[in-house]
Amino acid sequence: MAAKRVLIVLGKLKRGGAETLVMNIYRTIDRSVVQFDFIVHTPDRYDYDDEIESLGGKIYRFPQYNVLNHFEYKRCWNRFFAEHPEYRIIHAHMTGSASVFLPIAKKYGLVTIAHSHIALSQKGIRQKVIDLYRLPLKNQADYLFACSNDAGVWMFGEKATTRDNYYIIRNGVDTDKFAFSSDKRDKIRAELGLDGKFVIGNVSRFHIQKNHYLLIDVFAEIKKENSNAVLLLVGDGDLRGAIEEKVKSLGLADSVIFTGVRTDIDCILSAMDVFIMTSFNEGLPVSLVEAQASGLHIVATDTISSEINITDLVEFCSLDDSPKKWACTALKYADGYERRNTKAEIAAAGYDIVSTTEELEKFYLKNWHE
Known part of the structure; x- marks a missing residue:
């Protein structure tokens, strides 16, 4: 039986915290059962591109969302899902524009996950726009993940963290x-x-x-x-x-x-x-x-x-x-x-990468719908 391919959304494949966690999981997960493919928002190659491809992952490149390209950005996502009906789960580690693409993913029948990796905003106009776009996420995503409760409260609000669809996914390491x-x-x-x-x-x-x-x-x-x-x-x-x-x-x-x-x-x-x-x-x-x-x-x-x-x-x-x-x-x-x-x-404490990976693998398999 072919591996179930989960779509991972990131900005770039650089050595940041979220990217490092994803790669730790990707190296550890049973890739004969669950395989990761990636959507990134850059035309450039970064630290993890080669390794992902060597592990059997596919990398799709999207334009970076900047509000001005809102309709073109939505068209890219609609076109992608129309051309790739094989995906059943999308896991968004990049939440800045997730309120744009997760509803499109749901329209095509995907299970949607929004994952918070940060607990406080930056300053500036661009960040204020991003903050506005994250507000609907708690009601748009099927599942809400966070690396800590503080990160969950900041991203989704305190009330959302009491729901059954909210999970803490610990940043496990080797x-x-x-x-x-x-x-x-x-x-x-x-x-x-x-x-x-x-x-x-x-x-x-x-x-x-x-x-x-x-x-x-x-x-x-x-x-x-x-x-x-x-x-x-x-x-x-x-x-x-x-x-x-x-x-x-x-x-x-x-x-x-x-x-x-x-x-x-x-x-x-x-x-x-x-x-x-x-x-x-x-x-x-x-x-x-x-x-x-x-x-x-x-x-x-x-x-x-x-x-x-x-x-x-x-x-x-x-x-x-x-x-x-x-x-x-x-x-x-x-x-x-x-x-x-x-x-x-x-x-x-649950921060070993094996524990984190086993928890996610079980989640993906449980929520995979043919």
Whole structure:
């Protein structure tokens, strides 16, 4: 029997949080039973295109929705479903224009899922338009998914989160892969010249949401107290140049390493001593689940759902706290500590990728209608 093909909707196939979760599931799911195909909103290829195609997935490319192309965008979706009657389930991880395409999918008989990965809006006119478009989702989608309850309440409203069609889908990770390894630590530290250093780290795209400006201010305070401190910034994005300029202006260029996008995040996390996340908002960051799987101490903004505190390794600071207070929290670990294996804790909380994947696979099969 041929695999049931589920349609996954994303913006781009880059190494963001939602994309990483989808790929973690895709690698783990029994692809002889459930296969993923993707609709993306870009003509360009990104980090995961090659892997998806190697795993048997198809990638369809749509124009990015910008309000002005509303009718053309709807025509694209109508044409797609008319030409592809094989799909029975559509899972929208990109919700900005989901209120446009999910009703069309329902018209063609698909089971529709809207999945929230974030718990707070950005500022600006474009975001206000996106916020308006997400309001109908709670009544348009057949099923409402969220990575955390905060993300669910923000996207769908508190009342919707009490319905029977609302599910928390935990951001599971491969706990074996991300478990701390002294060999991985030594390898990365040798590669990046980090031997004997107190390594502060962050893995995220350079975007206004991630608030790297505060992170640099926090590191400047850490550096004042610990001359061996190094900041490891993993990722890429539109604001990278601006952050590089800020680092230079503070005289920290010799102490901050910009690695760009890396595929060996498990190794990178083993090499760190403290992970700091200063984001303005998040849903439930996959990167912080991975960091906890690595036994890494974390200092994170309290705008992130407390659900992220799966272990006792997460400490929260406020965005209103001074950079010095953030720095003092991180500096507690400058003398080192034993990295413990947190696999059992993470699995017990339901954040192991096998548990997440099994839950979704059962859901897809239960809701598949020929």
